[in-house]
Amino acid sequence: MADYRQMWSDLGMDLEKHDILCEVLPDAFGGVYLSQENRPEGMDYFNFVVAEIHGVRPAELIEHQQNGGKVFGTFCVYVPDEIIFAAGGIATGLCGGSQFWVPGGEKVLPANTCPLIKASVGARLDGTCPFFKIADMYIGETTCDGKKKAWEILNQDVPVYVMDLPQMKREKDLQAWEGEIKSLMQKVEEVTGNKITIEALAENIKLINEKRNALARLYAFRKNSPVPISGKDALLITQIAFYDDPGRFTDQLNSLCDELDKRVSAGEGVFPADVPRIMITGTPMAIPNWKLHHVVETLGAAVVVEELCTGVRYFENPVNQSGSSLDEQVQALAERYMKTNCACFTPNQGRVEDILRLAEEYGVDGIIDCNLQFCGLYSTESYLVQQALKKAGIPVIHIETDYSEQDFEQIRTRVEAFLEMLEK
Amino acid sequence: MTTSIDSFSGIREIAIMQLKSFKETGGKVVGRYCAYTPTELILAAGAVPVGLCGTSEKPIPAAEEVLPRNLCPLVKSSFGFAATDTCPFFHFSDFILGETTCDGKKKMFEIMQDIKPVHVMQLPYAGFEHALEMWTEELRRLRRHLEDQFEVKISDDDIWQAIHLVNRETAALKAVCDLNQADPPLMSGKELLSVSWSRSFSTDVEEVIMMLEELRASLTATPSSKQAGLPRILLTGCPVGTGTEKVIVLAEDLGANVVAMELCSGYKTLSLQTDTSYDDPITALANKYLQIPCSCMSPNQGRLELIQQMIKDFQVDAVIDLTWQACHTYNIEAYKVGQLVRSLELPYLQLETDYSQADLESLKVRIEALLEII
Ligand code: SF4
Ligand code: SF4
Numbered sequence: 001m002a003d004y005r006q007m008w009s010d011l012g013m014d015l016e017k018h019d020i021l022c023e024v025l026p027d028a029f030g031g032v033y034l035s036q037e038n039r040p041e042g043m044d045y046f047n048f049v050v051a052e053i054h055g056v057r058p059a060e061l062i063e064h065q066q067n068g069g070k071v072f073g074t075f076c077v078y079v080p081d082e083i084i085f086a087a088g089g090i091a092t093g094l095c096g097g098s099q100f101w102v103p104g105g106e107k108v109l110p111a112n113t114c115p116l117i118k119a120s121v122g123a124r125l126d127g128t129c130p131f132f133k134i135a136d137m138y139i140g141e142t143t144c145d146g147k148k149k150a151w152e153i154l155n156q157d158v159p160v161y162v163m164d165l166p167q168m169k170r171e172k173d174l175q176a177w178e179g180e181i182k183s184l185m186q187k188v189e190e191v192t193g194n195k196i197t198i199e200a201l202a203e204n205i206k207l208i209n210e211k212r213n214a215l216a217r218l219y220a221f222r223k224n225s226p227v228p229i230s231g232k233d234a235l236l237i238t239q240i241a242f243y244d245d246p247g248r249f250t251d252q253l254n255s256l257c258d259e260l261d262k263r264v265s266a267g268e269g270v271f272p273a274d275v276p277r278i279m280i281t282g283t284p285m286a287i288p289n290w291k292l293h294h295v296v297e298t299l300g301a302a303v304v305v306e307e308l309c310t311g312v313r314y315f316e317n318p319v320n321q322s323g324s325s326l327d328e329q330v331q332a333l334a335e336r337y338m339k340t341n342c343a344c345f346t347p348n349q350g351r352v353e354d355i356l357r358l359a360e361e362y363g364v365d366g367i368i369d370c371n372l373q374f375c376g377l378y379s380t381e382s383y384l385v386q387q388a389l390k391k392a393g394i395p396v397i398h399i400e401t402d403y404s405e406q407d408f409e410q411i412r413t414r415v416e417a418f419l420e421m422l423e424k
Numbered sequence: 425m426t427t428s429i430d431s432f433s434g435i436r437e438i439a440i441m442q443l444k445s446f447k448e449t450g451g452k453v454v455g456r457y458c459a460y461t462p463t464e465l466i467l468a469a470g471a472v473p474v475g476l477c478g479t480s481e482k483p484i485p486a487a488e489e490v491l492p493r494n495l496c497p498l499v500k501s502s503f504g505f506a507a508t509d510t511c512p513f514f515h516f517s518d519f520i521l522g523e524t525t526c527d528g529k530k531k532m533f534e535i536m537q538d539i540k541p542v543h544v545m546q547l548p549y550a551g552f553e554h555a556l557e558m559w560t561e562e563l564r565r566l567r568r569h570l571e572d573q574f575e576v577k578i579s580d581d582d583i584w585q586a587i588h589l590v591n592r593e594t595a596a597l598k599a600v601c602d603l604n605q606a607d608p609p610l611m612s613g614k615e616l617l618s619v620s621w622s623r624s625f626s627t628d629v630e631e632v633i634m635m636l637e638e639l640r641a642s643l644t645a646t647p648s649s650k651q652a653g654l655p656r657i658l659l660t661g662c663p664v665g666t667g668t669e670k671v672i673v674l675a676e677d678l679g680a681n682v683v684a685m686e687l688c689s690g691y692k693t694l695s696l697q698t699d700t701s702y703d704d705p706i707t708a709l710a711n712k713y714l715q716i717p718c719s720c721m722s723p724n725q726g727r728l729e730l731i732q733q734m735i736k737d738f739q740v741d742a743v744i745d746l747t748w749q750a751c752h753t754y755n756i757e758a759y760k761v762g763q764l765v766r767s768l769e770l771p772y773l774q775l776e777t778d779y780s781q782a783d784l785e786s787l788k789v790r791i792e793a794l795l796e797i798i
Binding site: 108109110112113142144145146148149150151152153162164166167168172173176179183343344346347348373374376377379380381382383384400 | 490491492494495496524526527528530531532533534535544546548549552553554555558561719720722723724747749750752753755756757758759760776
């Protein structure tokens with residue numbers, strides 16, 4: 001990474017601690033990513049973004065602030081970026097994906113909390129991530145018990161605006177969510193000092209839809225056999241989608257897709273055509289959590305689709321662009337976001353249907369249902385997921401893990417056995 | 425015959441027999457798991473509400489065949505009873521009234537649906553703008569559901585009657601619990617729990633009110649048998665019932681008095697009365713229930729205020745905050761409760777445990793250490 005020490009110190013970060021992170025990250029990334037063979041050239045851009053993760057993009061955000069703009073940190077795929085961009089703000093995903101931040105979170109949170117939440121809180125309180133320092137305001141939501149209560153603590157250190165996400169999907173819940181989007185709109189207008197116009201919202205609905213379309217295009221290539229891009233690379237791209245500039249990201253991803261297009265026509269792939277095709281479902285994998293993908297792909301199987309927030313939940317269902325008033329646009333947003341099927345909803349039959357559909361579309365041989373430790377939602381729902389998959393005759397294993405490397409070998413052994421069974 | 429504390433411990437057994445004959449004559453029973461589900465509406469429908477929260481370790485292994493191990497023991501125990509059909513109250517229930525208090529229960533109800541019909545109420549988080557409106561609507565939906573299920577008509581008057589009844593019961597129980605403000609307290613923590621937990625099984629609210637009033641009279645008539653000057657403990661946190669009172673037992677064996685409990689069966693609900701000056705009974709109920717300061721609410725300032733008030737009223741020397749393992753809302757809120765109690769310069773101890781007896785020794789050591797610094 002280039003030298004951004006002045007910027008980091010201006011942000012009030014803990015430079016010494018941050019140095020440790022800067023030291024290990026290149027190795028970690030190199031070991032997991034750069035060792036892959038036959039990667040598409042278009043990955044260069046994404047490699048660069050990761051290599052400069054705490055430099056280039058943070059510098060852009062700071063520049064935006066110096067020009068009077070505001071930055072909003074988000075933690076969930078239900079929070080509509082469109083609203084934030086339409087008010088001239090920038091939305092950036094903040095979910096922490098590294099064990100490095102966990103001890104910092106444990107200073108105020110119980111050890112028995114989901115690592116994603118602990119890492120997120122730790123990254124802020126320890127001052128070891130520029131994004132967490134830069135954001136003027138965090139937008140939280142009431143998805144799960146852990147996050148809901150963590151906002152109260154984080155709010156002592158940084159303003160957190162919380163959206164009340166319904167827990168059911170009846171007509172009136174959809175309306176309630178519409179109301180929540182309107183309240184968010186007011187809040188964002190107040191913080192940015194900009195009024196959201198119909199034109200600006202239309203433009204940004206389009207902007208984010210284009211990002212979704214590009215991701216959908218990427219994922220569609222993965223339906224091919226041999227698969228032209230590794231699961232690890234696809235995951236990385238999706239993770240970057242959460243915080244990169246949306247327009248630039250879309251352009252870069254589209255040119256990568258052009259390359260993949262050629263690969264597919266030439267029948268070229270990154271794995272032999274006959275390797276097991278794996279779907280991963282469960283809790284989000286925030287950057288730099290690449291653990292499970294790395295295990296699967298170094299064992300010779302291909303991850304071809306993720307039914308995750310860092311996967312299809314992020315980009316499926318574009319927003320209807322025909323709204324001609326703010327009310328209609330907000331309604332279209334509410335409808336789109338409420339189509340996403342997270343385990344925080346009850347009932348959540350839609351997720352099981354999604355998994356079955358994706359298994360078919362992507363020609364999946366086996367499914368790994370993986371949740372972070374202490375996520376009561378996904379771990380409980382796993383029963384229903386496994387039940388449905390057994391009925392459909394699709395092999396599945398359930399893995400519970402955290403951000404540490406301690407269980408790496410154990411997971412490897414279990415996945416290995418699973419793959420052997422698939423090959424039979 | 426005067427009512428003693430012992431008469432309460434028998435309620436559960438009697439209730440089972442009464443429910444059995446009640447069911448045989450066509451009576452309706454609704455099982456519930458949470459202080460937010462309105463007993464008043466169930467009573468107004470002519471049905472009997474029964475509390476189903478599991479307080480035994482026994483059915484947990486059966487639950488773990490379906491649910492993750494890493495889940496609150498209360499949820500696992502409750503589900504285990506249902507799955508093994510070993511809880512007569514679950515067995516007698518015509519349907520289950522669930523709610524979305526916490527992640528664990530919310531998802532557990534989806535699976536429980538295969539065993540018995542479940543009607544889930546979506547509980548909003550009180551701090552939010554539309555919470556009251558949403559909860560009012562959920563109560564109306566429950567009213568319609570009860571009417572459909574039991575083929576009855578619930579009039580506003582029926583609901584008002586039930587409201588008056590439950591208000592009286594709450595007041596009667598609070599009057600008993602308030603007696604412990606005295607030093608020495610009139611009841612031990614175990615006795616307090618036995619009264620407040622057991623009465624919830626009764627099928628006859630009028631009778632419970634009478635028993636509570638008699639108990640209060642007899643307790644005030646005789647001098648306290650308890651020792652004065654012992655450390656006075658306030659217990660707060662996750663729900664406790666007979667069978668899961670190990671922290672109370674440990675603290676009292678170590679020479680403390682658990683004088684008050686900020687729990688679901690204690691002051692968390694006792695200080696609340698439905699305001700009868702509203703025109704619409706449903707609005708009145710919604711207003712009451714949303715004031716329950718459970719950690720599932722966000723923010724939950726009400727709990728901090730209640731704890732502070734209780735510390736004063738009960739001249740509390742130390743606070744024990746009990747968290748059932750994997751209950752994220754209480755576990756995380758402990759940070760704020762700890763902040764508050766320490767700011768009042770009182771010792772604070774958070775204990776995270778489950779229903780097993782495996783950690784008794786370590787709990788004992790920690791409670792001992794707490795009592796030493798008082
Ligand atoms: S993984 Fe589960 S517990 Fe963690 S933030 Fe997501 S929903 Fe919450
Ligand atoms: S103790 Fe906590 S996790 Fe358990 S049922 Fe109650 S709120 Fe849910």
